Amino acid sequence: MIYGIVGLGLMGGSYAKRLTDQDETVIGFARRQATVDYAVNHHMVAKGTLQADKYLKDCDIVVLALYPTQIKPWIEEHQNALKPGCLLMDISGVKSNIIVPCQDVLREDCELISTHPMCGRESQGIEYSDPTIFDGANFIVVPTEKNSQKAIDTAKALGAKLGCTYIAQLTMEQHDRMIAFLSQLTHIIAVSLMNTHETKDLVKYTGDSFRDLTRIATINAEMWTELFLLNKDILLDETNQFIDTISHFRDALANEDADEMKRLFRQSSARHEVFIRK
Amino acid sequence: MIYGIVGLGLMGGSYAKRLTDQDETVIGFARRQATVDYAVNHHMVAKGTLQADKYLKDCDIVVLALYPTQIKPWIEEHQNALKPGCLLMDISGVKSNIIVPCQDVLREDCELISTHPMCGRESQGIEYSDPTIFDGANFIVVPTEKNSQKAIDTAKALGAKLGCTYIAQLTMEQHDRMIAFLSQLTHIIAVSLMNTHETKDLVKYTGDSFRDLTRIATINAEMWTELFLLNKDILLDETNQFIDTISHFRDALANEDADEMKRLFRQSSARHEVFIRK
Numbered sequence: 232m233i234y235g236i237v238g239l240g241l242m243g244g245s246y247a248k249r250l251t252d253q254d255e256t257v258i259g260f261a262r263r264q265a266t267v268d269y270a271v272n273h274h275m276v277a278k279g280t281l282q283a284d285k286y287l288k289d290c291d292i293v294v295l296a297l298y299p300t301q302i303k304p305w306i307e308e309h310q311n312a313l314k315p316g317c318l319l320m321d322i323s324g325v326k327s328n329i330i331v332p333c334q335d336v337l338r339e340d341c342e343l344i345s346t347h348p349m350c351g352r353e354s355q356g357i358e359y360s361d362p363t364i365f366d367g368a369n370f371i372v373v374p375t376e377k378n379s380q381k382a383i384d385t386a387k388a389l390g391a392k393l394g395c396t397y398i399a400q401l402t403m404e405q406h407d408r409m410i411a412f413l414s415q416l417t418h419i420i421a422v423s424l425m426n427t428h429e430t431k432d433l434v435k436y437t438g439d440s441f442r443d444l445t446r447i448a449t450i451n452a453e454m455w456t457e458l459f460l461l462n463k464d465i466l467l468d469e470t471n472q473f474i475d476t477i478s479h480f481r482d483a484l485a486n487e488d489a490d491e492m493k494r495l496f497r498q499s500s501a502r503h504e505v506f507i508r509k
Numbered sequence: 510m511i512y513g514i515v516g517l518g519l520m521g522g523s524y525a526k527r528l529t530d531q532d533e534t535v536i537g538f539a540r541r542q543a544t545v546d547y548a549v550n551h552h553m554v555a556k557g558t559l560q561a562d563k564y565l566k567d568c569d570i571v572v573l574a575l576y577p578t579q580i581k582p583w584i585e586e587h588q589n590a591l592k593p594g595c596l597l598m599d600i601s602g603v604k605s606n607i608i609v610p611c612q613d614v615l616r617e618d619c620e621l622i623s624t625h626p627m628c629g630r631e632s633q634g635i636e637y638s639d640p641t642i643f644d645g646a647n648f649i650v651v652p653t654e655k656n657s658q659k660a661i662d663t664a665k666a667l668g669a670k671l672g673c674t675y676i677a678q679l680t681m682e683q684h685d686r687m688i689a690f691l692s693q694l695t696h697i698i699a700v701s702l703m704n705t706h707e708t709k710d711l712v713k714y715t716g717d718s719f720r721d722l723t724r725i726a727t728i729n730a731e732m733w734t735e736l737f738l739l740n741k742d743i744l745l746d747e748t749n750q751f752i753d754t755i756s757h758f759r760d761a762l763a764n765e766d767a768d769e770m771k772r773l774f775r776q777s778s779a780r781h782e783v784f785i786r787k
Binding site: 349350368369371397399409412413414416417418419420421422423424425426427428429430431433434435436437438439440441442443444445446447448449450451452453455456459460463466467469470471472473474476477478479480481484485487489492493495496497498499500502503504505506507 | 627628646647649675677687690691692694695696697698699700701702703704705706707708709711712713714715716717718719720721722723724725726727728729730731733734737738741744745747748749750751752754755756757758759762763765767770771773774775776777778780781782783784785
């Protein structure tokens, strides 16, 4: 079994290193020679290359660790070079608006199964890749009607091989709703809190609560803009629900409605209980 | 030098234990015999009592570790029992609406200096008190025109003795503005995010970002309601600024204004840089 990793950035590099560390054969595909050299020198790949079409035919599984909007163009450009029966996996953070168009253009004898390893770092680039990024993470497999049970099983097995702790299966709609609330909205909140004020003079007074809420305020602008626009309708709905909820608290404070404030505090405390790691 | 700690909850208990551990003499004042017994049995105080008026005359420094709205009534009820020249310190989380009325009623030969140790826990009660709570924390001294330099210096020295890392001095207005943004608003955001949805079925998909943003969503409803109402005007202003900022992001997303989204991401990332602990 030979793995191809397309795109050797933070995530692609982490995939490559983790699989190579487990004695799998990994071919890395990049756009810059410096990236290829880094991957080879750091024993992340068996071979690295800029020439996708020359080496793709050797790969049984190809992980597309690309920006979401690059995936369909990549398939259109390179699919003729794929090995017959090749299994493609994307790892992008939104699904409905990406998978369906990609599956539509893919040649019949290959298959695209969508996966989402729920891990990452604020930093970009192969230099920050880290095979331990998967430890403790969730790995979501998001099949469509076009996927075979064999591809679903292979994707789940890869998640386990990477070391992800929880392997789950969701529909595209379930995935995109979950990710809008748990991940995308939280980033909008962190970024907006950081953008509310010029804050430099506050650093020395900052306690854990502000640090916790802004830990994800350093963000890859290009990628997250893509991801947000690709999930726009659901994300707008979730963001508006949050704005309604915080506006309601604001109104309770403005009206000095202590009973309602306490009710909201207690509801929050009760709901939070299941999230506290024992 | 004898310290009196009035109110042996989470904070009062932590003060008592920390000072006792440093061989200071501490008398603990509580309302329930069980609390006194706990403090004595755990070597947190040299003596514990329900009878404030009997032992207050021995104390040179009295720390009022009470709920904010209890402070003025306590002073009115017990100040005749204070030792002449006694220095009182409150530790409450908002200042303008607490200190001034308390200083106004305090007898002339005693002094109240306001302090704010910026640390805490979600849990309440002496059982959760912890002398290490001060490690790495900020200790803010908030003097008014009525305070002497000697009292300011004594308060700063106590902050250092407790082990607080950063000792600062702010005016009441500076303090209340800073605390509204860094602490109170962050709690409103965490509580509102938790209240946006019934979230129980999402626990298994929850990554670090949602956990980080809701870590403070378990909250002492009584105390925070008091603190919010006592800082209402400033907190409303800060909350409205945040709602405006997140609504602006929402509008950029709704309009698919990728340039503005990227600008907001980049501004957030740049501002966040100084907050990242190296």
